[in-house]
Amino acid sequence: MALIVQKYGGSSVADAERIKNVARQVAETKEKGNQVVVVVSAMGDTTDELIKLACQISEQPGERELDVLLSTGEVISSTLLAMALGSLGYKAISLSGVQAGIFTDASYSRARILHVAPKRIVDELDKGNIVIVAGFQGVTEGMDITTLGRGGSDTTAVALAASLGAQVCQIYTDVDGVYTADPHLVSEACKMREIGYEEMLELATYGAKVIHPRAVELGELYNIPILVASSFTDTPGTIIHGGISMEVRSKVRGIAHDLDVAKITVVGVPDQPGIAAAIFEPLARANISVDSIVQNASVNNITDLTFTVARSDLAKALSLIEPMAKSIGARECLGDSTLAKVSIVGTGMQNTPGYAARMFRALYEQKINIQLITTSEIRITCIIAESRVEDAVRALHRAFELEKAQV
Amino acid sequence: MALIVQKYGGSSVADAERIKNVARQVAETKEKGNQVVVVVSAMGDTTDELIKLACQISEQPGERELDVLLSTGEVISSTLLAMALGSLGYKAISLSGVQAGIFTDASYSRARILHVAPKRIVDELDKGNIVIVAGFQGVTEGMDITTLGRGGSDTTAVALAASLGAQVCQIYTDVDGVYTADPHLVSEACKMREIGYEEMLELATYGAKVIHPRAVELGELYNIPILVASSFTDTPGTIIHGGISMEVRSKVRGIAHDLDVAKITVVGVPDQPGIAAAIFEPLARANISVDSIVQNASVNNITDLTFTVARSDLAKALSLIEPMAKSIGARECLGDSTLAKVSIVGTGMQNTPGYAARMFRALYEQKINIQLITTSEIRITCIIAESRVEDAVRALHRAFELEKAQV
Numbered sequence: 012m013a014l015i016v017q018k019y020g021g022s023s024v025a026d027a028e029r030i031k032n033v034a035r036q037v038a039e040t041k042e043k044g045n046q047v048v049v050v051v052s053a054m055g056d057t058t059d060e061l062i063k064l065a066c067q068i069s070e071q072p073g074e075r076e077l078d079v080l081l082s083t084g085e086v087i088s089s090t091l092l093a094m095a096l097g098s099l100g101y102k103a104i105s106l107s108g109v110q111a112g113i114f115t116d117a118s119y120s121r122a123r124i125l126h127v128a129p130k131r132i133v134d135e136l137d138k139g140n141i142v143i144v145a146g147f148q149g150v151t152e153g154m155d156i157t158t159l160g161r162g163g164s165d166t167t168a169v170a171l172a173a174s175l176g177a178q179v180c181q182i183y184t185d186v187d188g189v190y191t192a193d194p195h196l197v198s199e200a201c202k203m204r205e206i207g208y209e210e211m212l213e214l215a216t217y218g219a220k221v222i223h224p225r226a227v228e229l230g231e232l233y234n235i236p237i238l239v240a241s242s243f244t245d246t247p248g249t250i251i252h253g254g255i256s257m258e259v260r261s262k263v264r265g266i267a268h269d270l271d272v273a274k275i276t277v278v279g280v281p282d283q284p285g286i287a288a289a290i291f292e293p294l295a296r297a298n299i300s301v302d303s304i305v306q307n308a309s310v311n312n313i314t315d316l317t318f319t320v321a322r323s324d325l326a327k328a329l330s331l332i333e334p335m336a337k338s339i340g341a342r343e344c345l346g347d348s349t350l351a352k353v354s355i356v357g358t359g360m361q362n363t364p365g366y367a368a369r370m371f372r373a374l375y376e377q378k379i380n381i382q383l384i385t386t387s388e389i390r391i392t393c394i395i396a397e398s399r400v401e402d403a404v405r406a407l408h409r410a411f412e413l414e415k416a417q418v
Numbered sequence: 419m420a421l422i423v424q425k426y427g428g429s430s431v432a433d434a435e436r437i438k439n440v441a442r443q444v445a446e447t448k449e450k451g452n453q454v455v456v457v458v459s460a461m462g463d464t465t466d467e468l469i470k471l472a473c474q475i476s477e478q479p480g481e482r483e484l485d486v487l488l489s490t491g492e493v494i495s496s497t498l499l500a501m502a503l504g505s506l507g508y509k510a511i512s513l514s515g516v517q518a519g520i521f522t523d524a525s526y527s528r529a530r531i532l533h534v535a536p537k538r539i540v541d542e543l544d545k546g547n548i549v550i551v552a553g554f555q556g557v558t559e560g561m562d563i564t565t566l567g568r569g570g571s572d573t574t575a576v577a578l579a580a581s582l583g584a585q586v587c588q589i590y591t592d593v594d595g596v597y598t599a600d601p602h603l604v605s606e607a608c609k610m611r612e613i614g615y616e617e618m619l620e621l622a623t624y625g626a627k628v629i630h631p632r633a634v635e636l637g638e639l640y641n642i643p644i645l646v647a648s649s650f651t652d653t654p655g656t657i658i659h660g661g662i663s664m665e666v667r668s669k670v671r672g673i674a675h676d677l678d679v680a681k682i683t684v685v686g687v688p689d690q691p692g693i694a695a696a697i698f699e700p701l702a703r704a705n706i707s708v709d710s711i712v713q714n715a716s717v718n719n720i721t722d723l724t725f726t727v728a729r730s731d732l733a734k735a736l737s738l739i740e741p742m743a744k745s746i747g748a749r750e751c752l753g754d755s756t757l758a759k760v761s762i763v764g765t766g767m768q769n770t771p772g773y774a775a776r777m778f779r780a781l782y783e784q785k786i787n788i789q790l791i792t793t794s795e796i797r798i799t800c801i802i803a804e805s806r807v808e809d810a811v812r813a814l815h816r817a818f819e820l821e822k823a824q825v
Contacts, residue, residue, distance in 0.1 A: 027474035061494070067434035068498050069505035076504070076512055080497040083490040087468070090487040091475050097483070098476035105483055109516070110561060131561070154517060154538070 018168035025055035034095035053084025085145035108148035115149035121160035127174035162223020173233035187241035188249035199414035218269030279342030282309035373410035425575035432462035441502035460491025481526035492552035515555035522556035528567035534581035569630020580640035594648035595656035606821035625676030686749030689716035780817035
C-alpha cells in the first residue's frame, strides 16, 4: 500500500463542481489501494477577496491578523472537499495546518516550516480516512497561525510527503506539465516527461510558473519525486526527480522567462571595501530581494553597480538607495522597469563549452540587445528589453533544437 | 481595573463600516481603563452562505466538516475587528475558539461547553491587548473544532465572563434592550432597566429573541450580570442580574410570544403506565424537543395527550408518533401548525393569586380561544390561534398595565 500526497491549486477547487471533480480524482487514487493525503489551496479568488476585505478595514492590516484571516480560505476548501468525498461514500477528514502538525517560525505572511509532527495524519490514515490538509498555513510553537507565503500550498504538500515518507507528491494545477518553454509563446514547445531537481529549480526561479522553487528545493532535499500534472485532463504530466538518465543530462532542457524584473544601476561608485554592503543592507532590512548583481571592472577606482529587483519593489528600493548613493559619492541612480529575463537551463551545459556563445548569437541574429548577463553552473540568463521577450524565447528554443525534445 | 466581556452579533459586524464602528465602541471601553475581551459572531449572512456552499457539495454534509466550515465565519470577523482596532492605534489580538481554550463535548453543531482554559486570554490581557474571541465555536479534547449551535456566541461570551471573573458581560445586538412585550406588536411596550435571571430565562424560552436562554442560564449559574444593549445607539440597555429590588418583583414583568409552535394531539390513549414513555422516546432519539405536555383527566381509562414541538419538527414528529400511536391502540394523531404561544412572566406572580384569572379574562374579552394552558412558578402560557397573537399580546400588555413599567 503506497502513500500518495496530492495537491490541488485554487483553480482546481474554484467552485462546487470542480471540487466534486477533484473528489472523484482523489477517490480513484484511493481505489487503487493507496493511502491518500490531499493538500488544497483556497477556492479561486478567495485569498484576494479576503485581502480586499482587510484593506477596507485597515490600510496596513496587522500581519498576524492577516495570516489568521487568509488561513480560513484553505480551511474552507478542505472541509468542502472532505464533504464531497463523504457524499461519494469515502471516509475523509479535513485538518487545518495546526491539526496537521505543520510547525513554522513566526515570520507572518512568509513563514518557513520548521518541522512537521504528522501524528494526527497518521492516525487518521490508519482509520482508513482520506486526509485533506489545508495548504499554505502552519502554526508557531506559541499556537499562532501563520501563512507560508508564495508557493505555500506546494510547499505544504512536499513537506508532508517528506515527513510521511510518501511515494510521490503529485501537484495538480491548471497546466499539464513542465514545457521546454512557455507554450503560450512558443507553439512548438514540448512537454518534458521528466526533469531533474536542479534544472527545475533554475527554471522555476527564473520564471517558469508551474511550481514554486521552494517546493522543488524541499523535494530535492528529501528526495521526494514530484509529479506536475493537470487536474482538468488525463494527459501524463512531468515528473521532477533526482535520477535523470545520462543522455537527458547532455542538453539544454528549457527556456525560462520572467517579466517581473526591474534594474537599478548606481553609477560612479568609488571602488572600495564596504560599499556593496552599504548599498544592500538597507534593502535587506526592507525585505527586498535582490538578484543578478553585476559590478563592472573599475576605471580610476570608479565603478558601476547594477542589480535587479521585482518590479513592485523598484520605487521603494530607489528611495532607499538614492540617499545612500549620494552619501558614498556615487554619481546617480538609474531605475528601469521595462526589462525581462530570458534564461537557458540544463545540467548538460555544465562541462560543455559553446552554450553561451550559441545563446548570444541567437539573440544577436534577432537584433536583441543584451543589457546584463548572469550565469550559474547550469543556467545562463540575459536581461533584455521586455518588448523583445517573445522573439528571444522563440529564437532560443530554435537555436537549442528544443522542438525535438522528448514529449 | 475592571474586566469587561462584550459580544457583538452578526448585524453589528455585517460590513467594514460597522466593524469600524464596533472598534470605536470597544476602544471607548478600553479608554475608560478596563480590560476588554470581545466575542464576535460571523458577519451578516456569512453562516448562511457557508451552509449554501456546503449544500452545493453534498446533500448531507458531514457534521464534523460542517462545523469546521462554519467556524471560519467567526474567525474572519474576529481578525477584521482586531485589524480595525490596530488601525485606531490599539493593541488587539484575535483568538479562535481553540486558542481561547473553549473546550466542548463532541456533539457537532450543538456542542456544550465543558470548561474554559483561558490562560492565553489572560496572558494577552496582561500584555495590554484587547482580546477578540471568535464566538460560536470550541474544540474537543481531541482537538476537533465544534460549533455551539443556537445562541452560540452569546454563550461563548457569558462562559468567558464567568471563567475570567468579569465584572459584566455586555451583549450588543440590533435591539436596545428587553421590552415588556415585542415593540413591533405593542407600541406602548416599555424597555426594562433591569430584569432577574429567572424572568429573563422564561421570557427568552417563550419567545423573546433578544438573548438566548442558554446564555441567561449560564449567567445565573455563575452570577454574571448581563447587559443587553444596541450597538447602533447610545441608549442604555437592560441589565439581567440576580439582585432585583423587591418592588420590581411584585409584578408581571413582560409578555412573550412565540410563533414557532406546532401541536400534536394523540387521541384515545389507554391510560396505563409506560404509554407516555413509549410516545416520547422516539422523539428524544430523533433529537426533537417537546414542550408544553398536557394530559387530560382520563375517562374510562382513555385519555388524550397533547404536546407542542417546533414547526419545522412537526412532519417528522408525526411520522414517528403515528405508528407508535397505532401500536398502543390510540384512536388518531392530529397535527396543527397554525398556533402560537403567549406567555406572561414575572416572579411577582409566585405567591399572588389572581394572575391566571386576569390573563384568561383578557383573552376572553378579545374572544380569543385558549387551546392549551401550561404554567411554571413564574409564568403562565396559553396556546392560541396564530392569527390572534397580536390582539392577545396587546390585550395582556394593557391588562397588566405594563405601559406604566419603568423605562
